[in-house]
Amino acid sequence: MNGGRWIGFLCGLLLALTWEGRAQKPFHLDFFLNEYKEPVAVRDIATDGQGYHWLATDQGVYRFNGQQFTKIEADPHSLPRSITVFQDRIWVGYHDGTLRSLKANRMEPVFFRAGKPQSPIHALHNLDDRFLLMGTQSDGLVVFWEGLGFTLSTDRGLPDPFVYGVAASSASPWLIPTDKGISQVSMGEEGLSISHFSTADSLRDNIVRVLKPLGKGSDFFWVGTHAAGVAVLELSARKFYNFSSSQVWDGGQVNDILPMEDGRAWVATEKGEMKELFFDGSQIQLGQSIELEDSKIYRLLKGRSGLIWAATNKGLRPLTIEYLAYYPLPPPFRLAGLSAMAVDHRDRLWLAQDQQVYFIDRHGAEDPIRMEKRLAFPSEVTDLYFDEAGHLWVGTFGSGLFYCRLDKEASPYVIPWFEGETILAIQGKGDRIWVSSLNGVKEMRRTSLPPYLAMVRRFHKSAGLGSDYVYDIFLDGKQQLWLATDGAGVVRYDSSGFRHWGTQDGFEGKVVYQVLEDPWQQIWVVCLNKGLYRYGGDSWQGLGTADGLQDINISTIGATGTGEMVVVHEKGIDVWYPRSGQFRNYARHRSLGIDSLSTTLHLFARDRQGKVLIPFQKGLLEFRPIADYVDISPRVSITSRSVFFEEVLPVQQRFAHDQNHISFQFDGIFFANADRLRYRYKLEGYNQDWVVTNDPMVTFPKLDPGSYRFRVQASANQSFRSQHEAAWSFVIDKPFWAKSWFIVLASMGIIMAIIALIRYRENQILKLSTLQRDRMRFEYENLKSQVNPHFLFNSLNTLSNLIDEDREAAQHYTSHLSDLYRNMLSFRSQDTIPLREEWEILQNYLFIQKVRFGEALNMEVDIPQEVMDERRIVPLALQMLVENAIKHNVVSARQPLTISLFIEGSWIVVKNPLRPKINPQQGAGLGLANIASRYRLLTDREIHFGLVDQAYIVKLPLL
């Protein structure tokens, strides 16, 4: 995935001191996109909302985070030519006319319903995030909107179909640079109108390759041409402005123009030069020129960190020119032993080395710059100060203070007040001068005649200063005098007297080397071995290594015109960026090729433009005021989220309970000090502590269900001061059995099941006991009826008659009677018996009754054999019904009783004609009710009984 890897920018930033040109140079470096350092042409470059740089190269699209190039996979058959950010996505125009946009880490082709360009897309322009404007090679300008391409080309009045780009806004006319000049497209009442600017309108070359507004909404445009360099177009006046007559464009073909604030611009050329241009309203001036040897520069980009990124035919080349440059100083000059620096009112730099004082004119014609010796003193020079009249005051080691009028060739004048003294520091304001020697500080008033100074007052140890050694004197914007003492810390003097600070005020230092004020009226103080302190008007705040300072043994601090604090120490230089709230670090040896930095205290100068000048072995470093847009703080983005190593989309934020192995990859975006980047993360809901790491990846296995928020921060210092954060929230669901609805439902279900079970058991027991009881009652009734004295009496009577008449029949009768009783006894305890067995009981019973009644009792039976075998019946039920029939009806020879027994569906029917006796027997209906209740326990089917056509019918269900 990674096309290449680069560790650090400035840590690997070595000086390439080979180009010629103006005196000052930027630091720069080639960034190669691959590990083999093979050149890859970068055709276009863009920055997205997160801060990533995106490159359209001959080897595809790359993303760059300041340290690492990541290649985006795409169709390898076409070359990216242009790139931009549109609707929060990356869009790339290709050589074959394809437009692609980045979706889920892939370059996906954009579908055109109509109007797709067929030729290379050289330029992309985002118009208010609503339209994407494409400059093509032979299709003119194509406006992409909602899947449609609208073409503005020669058929619509464009003079040439080769469109290099467009300068467009929705409020003003569009300007289209082509091979035949500039076309202005506007929409009037009558429709589209196109007008042209060409050589006929004093444009010097018709091939207009670049067109950029001077500023947002400006009426002035930079015009870059093929052969005639750069011009400025004032649109409303239709007027072109060119170089001043003394200057000639020698840069060749212009490839890009980068407008800066303040009317400047950087121009990139095919020959590999970057030229700084100024437009003053009437003509263009050439500024400095930087040559990138053996390169073609295609595009320029203003980086957030202050770097200018040049996209070249070799790769990517960042230049520090907007915030840091240096002046090489050729031998025999060395700046190693400097002891003091000052800038005069003509912006010339004065340097003290040993007993000599030199000056350097950085704005002169000398290239490289030269040190010019001007003055010499009897002993080492310790400090230089220019007063407001432009005269130089020189402090020496043991030879006192000198006054030098540079406009006259007079030799330095020794100030009698300080004869033979060692001068530590000189400071002044208006007509006042404060001079620190080994005997405290003297406040003097300047006079026009010798001895040029008059004593105003003295500050010394016993007068309340607390120390006689004052290393630095500073007068702040409120006219308060600040004194950096050896032993008494920092001391402020104003009309109310001296003010000291100590440990109780949060100020630890006793030995203070330097005092300075920033544009926000905060006082900055350098303390011996304690780093920096900052005073905001009521309290002191320390800044040390935890805040990103490389070393606390500071020798010098200097403030630029925009408030950046340049901090010099043995390990290198750190620059505090107040708007970013952090340091930009330059390490000695590694970063700048700085062999040594001076350890002399407060050795710096600030020039008229607010640049801070710091000497180093090879020359002078120039730290420039920082433009508004610069922000050096790192950013961080979460680049992927995975569940069990399967990547998920950021919108997916809810996971099942077993999708609980979650990993994150994050990425720092940092162009200032990529090697110092650190991350810290925490997973809220999992733990509450930040975990600091250098590893841009973390995995959380086996997360419990719950709500989480993953937060990651990137910082260049340990304190994570003013860090940038990326966060992502997600939820791991509970398993369904742990969810409350399930628990409630499940417990309700269990309770209901238990209740049902209990009810069922109760019913069963109840049924069983009822059955038992009914059977017992039935048996009792039955037995009672069978041992009914009448039945027994009748039976025995019949038997006794039979014995006399027919012994054999009597014997037969007896055996039937005994069978009847045996069967009754053996079946009584059963719930059901086969119909056949009941039929046998009935036969025994009938036999007995038949002997008694003879022909008066008849039985008609119609039961199929298979029903006899298969169906069951309640025991003794039929016998009981037949007995009832005999008991309740008249049975006589005159009126014989015929009982019918037959099957009707699944019922068995006992039927007899109703001829009730005159004296009905007691106990009637009890047996029938008993049968009915026994059936009720066994089946849902009820027994039926009643009168039908003068016949009494009982229907029993067959079981």
Place this chain on the structure above:
Amino acid sequence: MRIFLILLALFWGFGKSHAQVFEVDRGQVRFFSDASQELIRASCDRLHGLLDVKKRQFFFKVDIQQFMGFNSALQREHFHENYMETSIFPSASFQGKIIEDVDLLQAGTYEVRAKGGLTIHGVTQERIIASRIRSESGLLYIESMFLVPLAEHGIKIPRVVHDKLASDIQVTVEAVMMARP
């Protein structure tokens, strides 16, 4: 809303133009390589080309196979087989337009820039090539000289022949063009 009107306007209409085309009657393409160890020259007469003087568009093509000259037959073979790969890329072409707003039907001499795609060895590079066109009695005399950096056209030079073959080859084109009936 203005922008939508522009878009609508862009959607309609086409223009028309008339053509007046000149064709190469005779022409020659020469190249020479000026390396420290060896000087190589070759030329080819098989130049085809069309130029529309109204639209100021052109198309030129040269048959690589027909390049003659060289210092030896072996060198010619190397030229075709190792560098130009003539069997795969039999021709080189230059197609594009003339930037300068000139009327070539008017007699005179014009310094123009021809811009277009220069295809050599199958690789097309966008080039702007300065040319001189002399218009005289209905004929166009064209002269042009330019450099071809071999690396830009994917032609790799082995290290051993580095001092025998220049990395930039100088090409000269001369042609006489006649109006097509």
